[in-house]
Amino acid sequence: MITENLKGVKRTILLFALVTVVLKCAQAGNPDRAGEAGASELLINPWARSGGLFGMNSSRVMGLEAERVNIAGLAFMHNKTEAVFTRSHWLQGTDIFINAAGVGQKFGKDKENAMSFTFMSMNFGEIERTTTTNPEGGLGTFEPQFFNMGLGFARTFSKRIYAGMAVRIISERIDDLKAFGFCIDLGIQYVTGKLDNARFGVSLRNIGTPMKFSGDGLVFRGAAPGGDYQQSQSQRTEKFELPSQLNIGASYDIYVDNLKNDKEKKHDHRLSVIFNYASNSFGKDNVGGGLEYSWKEIFMLRGGYRWEKGINDDVERTSAHRGISAGFSAQVPLKKDKENSPSIGIDYAYLVSSPFRGTHQYGVRFIL
Numbered sequence: 001m002i003t004e005n006l007k008g009v010k011r012t013i014l015l016f017a018l019v020t021v022v023l024k025c026a027q028a029g030n031p032d033r034a035g036e037a038g039a040s041e042l043l044i045n046p047w048a049r050s051g052g053l054f055g056m057n058s059s060r061v062m063g064l065e066a067e068r069v070n071i072a073g074l075a076f077m078h079n080k081t082e083a084v085f086t087r088s089h090w091l092q093g094t095d096i097f098i099n100a101a102g103v104g105q106k107f108g109k110d111k112e113n114a115m116s117f118t119f120m121s122m123n124f125g126e127i128e129r130t131t132t133t134n135p136e137g138g139l140g141t142f143e144p145q146f147f148n149m150g151l152g153f154a155r156t157f158s159k160r161i162y163a164g165m166a167v168r169i170i171s172e173r174i175d176d177l178k179a180f181g182f183c184i185d186l187g188i189q190y191v192t193g194k195l196d197n198a199r200f201g202v203s204l205r206n207i208g209t210p211m212k213f214s215g216d217g218l219v220f221r222g223a224a225p226g227g228d229y230q231q232s233q234s235q236r237t238e239k240f241e242l243p244s245q246l247n248i249g250a251s252y253d254i255y256v257d258n259l260k261n262d263k264e265k266k267h268d269h270r271l272s273v274i275f276n277y278a279s280n281s282f283g284k285d286n287v288g289g290g291l292e293y294s295w296k297e298i299f300m301l302r303g304g305y306r307w308e309k310g311i312n313d314d315v316e317r318t319s320a321h322r323g324i325s326a327g328f329s330a331q332v333p334l335k336k337d338k339e340n341s342p343s344i345g346i347d348y349a350y351l352v353s354s355p356f357r358g359t360h361q362y363g364v365r366f367i368l
Contacts, residue, residue, distance in 0.1 A: 037282035038240035039170050039181065041146050042206045045069065046100035046120050048086045048363030051349035052302040052327020053290040056276035059189065059201035059249035060292075064104040064365075067118050067152045070203035070247065071164035072187035074114045074154035079340050079367045080106045086347070086363035090122075091320055091356040097123045104152075112156040116166075119149035129175075142175040152185075159196075162189045168208075170242075176217040183208025183242050197253035204246055210239040241282065249276040270294040274304070284308040284318065290325070300329040321359070324352040331367070343367045 045055035047065040058070040064084045066073030081104070088098040102118030124144045128137035148171065154164030166185040172178065187203035218235045254271045275289040290304025303326040310316030311323050327349035333341040347363035 036241065037243040038179075038211055039172065039206075039242050041120075041122055042148065042168075042170065042183070043243050043245060043280075044090075044098065044120075046086055046088055046098045046361070047084065048088075048327065048347035048349045048361035049329055049365075051088075051351065051359075051361045052325055052329075052347075053274060053292065053304040054288065054306045054323070054325040054351065056249065056278075056288050056290055056304055056306060057251065057274050057292075058187075058203050058247040058276055059199045060251040060272060060274060061201075064102050064116055064118065066154070066164070066187070067102065067116050067150055067166050067185070070187040070189060070201045070249070071152050071166045071185050072154055072162045072189040072201065072203070074104060074116055074152055074164050075112075075156045075162040075189075077104055077106050077114050079342065080111065081368040082365065083368075084363060084365040086361060088359060088361040090359050091353055092358055092360060093356040095125045099123070110156075114154045114164075116152040117149070118152070119147070122146040144175075145171070145173040147171045147173075150185075154187075160191050162191070163187065170208075170211065172211070172213075174213075174217075177213045177215040179211045179213045181209050181211035181242065193252075195253070195255065197255070199251045199253075201249045202247065204244070206242045206244045208242050210241055212239045213237045243283070244281040246279040247276060248278075249274070251275070268296050270297075276306075284310075286323075288323065298331055298333070300331075302327050302329075320353045320356060322352045322354055326350055327361075331365075 045051055045068050047068055050057055050061055050065045050069050055069050061069045061073040062076035063073065063078065064082045083103045085101040090096040090098050098120065100118065100120040102116055104114055104116040106114045126141040126143055129139040129142055130137050131139065148168055150166050150168035152164060152166035154162060156162055164187050168183050168185070170181045170183065183206045185203065185205045187201065190200045192198045214237065218237065219232050221230050222233045224231045251272055251274045254273065255267045256269045256271060257267055272292040274292065277287045279285045286306050286308035288304060288306035290302060292300060292302040294300045306323040308319070311319065327347065329345055329347045331343050331345035333343045335341040345365045347365065349361040351359040353359060
């Protein structure tokens with residue numbers, strides 16, 4: 001018993017040490033640096049289930065979607081295999097679509113390890129090509145391509161501590177210009193409480209190398225210095241940083257019915273209260289929370305509000321989204337009365353915006 005308590009103390013110290021380190025890493029950020037970073041699509045959560053909470057469930061996110069919020073949650077995959085596909089109509093009226101898909105797999109003697117592979121792509125549609133001499137277009141169209149894919153790993157260290165890491169490759173291409181980079185995400189979740197109903201999470205996202213655009217689009221024909229002829233010349237571009245972000249979250253599950261099985265802690269009704277703080281190195285920090293109601297983990301309703309300075313001021317706000325989100329999920333078991341039955345589910349989320357007509361996210365998941 002004494003040995004077990006000492007192990008618990010050591011793990012708690014390790015947790016708070018990690019929180020201290022990531023807090024130090026996040027102190028460099030402030031709103032005055034907004035616009036200095038690139039690859040801002042890394043801050044977009046393309047998954048519909050966590051989208052219903054505006055991605056603020058860093059303490060309670062579970063399964064494949066954790067790779068975009070807190071990679072430690074990947075260790076909470078319910079079954080051996082999980083596959084998810086989501087399509088987002090981003091800021092309806094802009095014709096921007098986001099596709100995201102991934103697969104996760106548990107492995108190890110006690111299924112204590114989990115790995116995931118995910119990708120996300122943004123489709124901006126066809127954009128009219130213009131030049132300084134042809135500002136009205138008529139020169140054809142081009143399609144920007146933003147794409148990133150990631151490989152994640154999470155491990156169950158004990159019944160209390162879960163941690164993970166993800167590596168992500170980033171690609172941006174605009175006509176004949178392109179940029180590549182990579183980043184890593186780190187995360188930890190801590191579970192406590194008599195019914196394992198209190199959770200804490202910390203994640204540090206998008207820590208990586210600067211990116212830089214290059215390509216034939218930077219080459220032009222110009223007069224040669226000291227000569228009366230023209231030659232090809234290349235313009236230089238400046239490097240840009242990635243939008244690193246720190247999330248600190250907490251959640252508490254309230255069970256409104258009695259335990260059906262005290263050993264397995266099964267409940268029909270669950271109400272989760274969720275809180276999250278996000279520190280952005282190149283933008284405004286935000287804070288918020290939400291609620292999620294679950295009936296037998298088959299049907300779920302959720303909603304949240306994320307606040308940042310000036311969000312309700314049409315002059316000062318810097319985001320099209322107004323901070324309000326809502327969504328639902330339905331996860332139907334394919335085999336009746338079987339523990340860890342394979343299941344199929346659908347997810348939907350709506351994020352309020354102004355201007356435009358909000359963001360709609362639709363997802364389907366398979367748990368095998």
